[in-house]
Amino acid sequence: MISGPPGSGKSTYAKRLAEDLGLSYYSTGTIFRSIARERGLSLAEMSRLAEEDPRIDLEIDRRTLDVASRGGVVIDSHLAAWLLRDKAQYLVLVKAPVWVRVRRIARRDGVPLRRALAETVEREWSQRLRFKRYYGIDVSDTTIFHLTVDTSMYSVEDTYRLILEGARRRGL
Template identity: 55%
Template sequence: MAVLRLQPLLPPDCSSPKKGPTIAVSGPPGSGKTTYARRLAEDLGLEYYSAGRIFRELARERGVSLEEMNRIAANDPRIDLEIDMRTLEIGCRGNVVIEGHLVAWVLRGVADVRIYVTAPLDVRVKRIAEREGRNFEEVYRETVIREFMHQQRFLVMYGIDISNLSIFNLVLDTEYLLIDDAYSIIRRTVCNILAAKGYQLEACSRL
């Protein structure tokens, strides 16, 4: 199978003006990124999108189940490429919070704010296992493989090392933070950066 190599991944700017801010929330599985991204979108009056939602939309368009779509994607790197390109299109529209393991790197030239949430591997695996009612060891193996595949995909396809977190405005370890406390840090950071960039969101005035 031919390897797609696309570098750089994205242009520095969108082709037309955005309708509002674009916020990217990334992090490994079990970090809490979905919880914080959803809450941020609702709080700031922005649309919410996730890489998973884009994947489901693509499966629906092709008329296949998610299980079948996963099998296709495992053998065809063009599926991941399509998801990345759609992520870029959504980010370029603006007025959106986009969440996913890799979306901040996809949107690194587009997002006004890039947030990375994380926690130690064993903490994240425990969260996933409890949430899904599954065995810790099974989830551990699955998570390690999944994270390795993500890292390899971006390195091979785009020459991007996702262990380098220098693109982020905020890197937050959520291990010892309550959800509300972590969200407060994220919200304040986002609002401060957006204000510095000239965005005036009513919700941010209520800090």
Template identity: 50%
Template sequence: MVRIVISGPPGSGKTTQANIIAEHYHLKHFSAGRIFREVAKQRGLTIEELSVVALNDPSIDLEVDRRTYEAAREDNVVIDGHLAAWIVDDIVDFRIYVTAPLILRVLRIASRDGVPLEKALKETVTRENTQRRRFMEFYGIDVNDLSIFDLVINTKRIGIKETFEIIKKALENRL
């Protein structure tokens, strides 16, 4: 039985790595971001718009967090999400934080979502600022405090395969 969580800012590569880990180790994969996107779609909002609405409506984050925690209670699972590691900290075996400089993350997001760079930058900055405020206000969590993580990786100069090799080595040494 293993439970792994990956957190990090938008465009850092956390979902990509969660997919690779799930496939390599034959684990289930749960994405908190997918739930947030579903809620946004149900309400006819963009992710950024829902992030702003969530500043005054804690029920949005609470629903995503509840479902994330439920998923983390399953055996043999990898979970990814911005706040996921803090939410499931008490029941997971390994915590990974993946990051990259803002401009690189924005380039990745623009490419992934097929949006202009300026739009990706504006939306990413808005999203990160509102998330940071919500997490501090609702949970007292400083998303810049990475002390709970077992492994922190900056993907600025390493590719997807190299990032996974680092994660794999750390997991094999730890689990």
């Protein structure tokens, strides 16, 4: 399980870890983005809608729990680490300062920095509110993680080596 805020590197590391360990890869963010696209909404608009309609998050979480229960998967998700903390073999939190993450998001999505900043701040605030309201989870409590890495402090390769080494130490 690799968790972290938008732009922290969750997908980068989860995909690679899944490939190297011969596991499948699952991303809740990909599902959320596809639902937003289907509805013709931006991520910020989709987040606002999810604040009003808990069925969106609950359905994504139901699917995630189902995938996790089958095993053999690396999950890339902001929330699932808290939902699966008692079942997951390895919980990794990747993080980076907001300005680093916003630059990554702007580059990845091909949007101006101001737009990336506004949408990132809004998404994160919305997620905090929803996770607290729906599950009583405070995402600032990172004590559940086996490893926390600030991805702005290391190269992609060095960060990945830390994550992979932790996975191997946990028998994965």
